Amino acid sequence: MNHFVKVFETELEVKRKGEHGIPIVIMTGMGCSFEEWHEVTEKLSVTNQVILYHRPGIGRSEQSQRERNTEATVSELKELLHVLRIDSPIILLGHSYGGLCAQHFAKRYLSDVAALVLIDSTSHDLERLDTLDLPIMNEGASDEDWLKQCEAYAEQTESALTRRIQTVLTPNQRKLPSDVQAELIQFFQRPNLYKTMIEEVRNWHADSRFIKQLGSLGSMPVYVIGRDADHEVEQGLLNGLPESELKLLEATWHQLIREQTMLSTTSKLVIAERSSHAVHLDRPDVIVAVVEEHVYQMTQALK
Template identity: 70%
Template sequence: MKRFVNVFGKELEVMTKGEHGFPIVILTGMGCAFDEWHEVSEKLSKANRVILYHRPGIGRSELNEGKRNTEATVRELRELLDVLQITEPFVLLGHSYGGLCAQHFAKRYPNDVAALILIDSTSHDLDRLDTLDLPVMNDLSSDEDWLKQCQDYAERTETELTELIQPTLAPNQSKLPVDVQAELKGFVCRPNLYKAMLAEVESWYDDARLIKRLGNLSTTPLYVIGRDADFEVDRGKADGLPESELRILEGTWGQLIREQTILSADSRLVIAEQASHAIHLDRPDVIISVVEECLSRLKPSRQFE
């Protein structure tokens, strides 16, 4: 069920599925729609309560004028959970930039998080990616080019964006229900999406340094799911990118993913074979399996609370 929830005076678009069972909160990646999580949320909601929402400016959530950083996301999520009357510890999933936000939340409110699942998550050492020697890849598509495009899109109308982008779906998005596909096409044509992304990018290096300073998670159960490096290299080669640079990028990204297991003394690393960064689309079964394994560990302990 989709609805709007007032959080600090702004309406956030929220989707909840399932009425009983363990609460599961999913934080999506930067510029990503929660509709993409259809298969994961449908399966998990059969026995659990699944909560997804769009951060301010994303989807149909109102854009606020405040600073868009992970601290703001932590505050908003804490307030949203209060409004939804989620009072018990929950399983927190975070994908990509949403994983960075999830790390921040878990460190701020360790007693609220029964377990943390990071899905190809942005690292608190993300600046290490900027030191890589990737001349061909950077020349074809640099961060500066992407930011300029976001700025251009942020200044256009929804009608202009629809005509300019002429949105199409990735193969795995095309397998989703027709109504979900329609939502995804409209999602990328809203100028506030690009305003929100620009605002989040502006702060993410400072966010990462702060999150790193907050330390580790002690013994919070932690699952780290990473993408398939060879799969990503093959995809990049098919697009004409040099294998040598792809190997450098995937080697560093993979190392950052593996290092996230150090955040907790109770951690497990899972590599999603045949999956790109969009693991929730390529291998939703892997995410579902990890969550179910996590819940099987947590539920027995609740019997004695």
């Protein structure tokens, strides 16, 4: 069940599953609900403790007066683990922007992380994506355009957003339990979500440069899970996007994904076939297999 935990005077929405085993913490992507992780967490919680939470301003978590950047997120997670009395090293999963935050946390608190799993994660070199020549794909979809849309939503009341935003769930989201689907629909109708994303986007370039300067992760086990480039190109073509731009974007994105294996001397790259950016929805089995593999290796090492 979801409950609320006070972290630095802010009530955070937390979901815990499982009572035993190695603690697994999931950091969600920007503008993403932890409810989407239902299939992954149902399986992992059979043998492990699983902790999910919404950053301030996201889901039902209160807004915080602190600046929304990865530094704040890292300190909040550290405090959350303290409040929850989790004092053993965690397996840390980070998806998309949550992966950038997870890299920051792992570099800052090396001894707190038993393994890092980056799931189609934002790179600390994300600025390289901004240099790509993608005139058609960027038309009306640049960071600036997206921020303007978020600013418009952030100014609305929740009731106004409920009338304005008719959330259409993806086919994979519609496979989730009905109560989870209801939560996902409400998730996108809260103005605080858009206020938070505005700050996260405005800070992420400076955050990424700072995280890169923090150095490597030594020999920490790092698993890098990437989406399927060919699948993304196929889907983009179905939506009428130019093949040349799709291939350029995917080639660059995958180069950044591959480079994340250089964060540690103990790393593994896994490509989730037939998966989009939402690997946790398209191929939850891949994430579960990677985590279970590491848990098995840890268990064997203790024998």
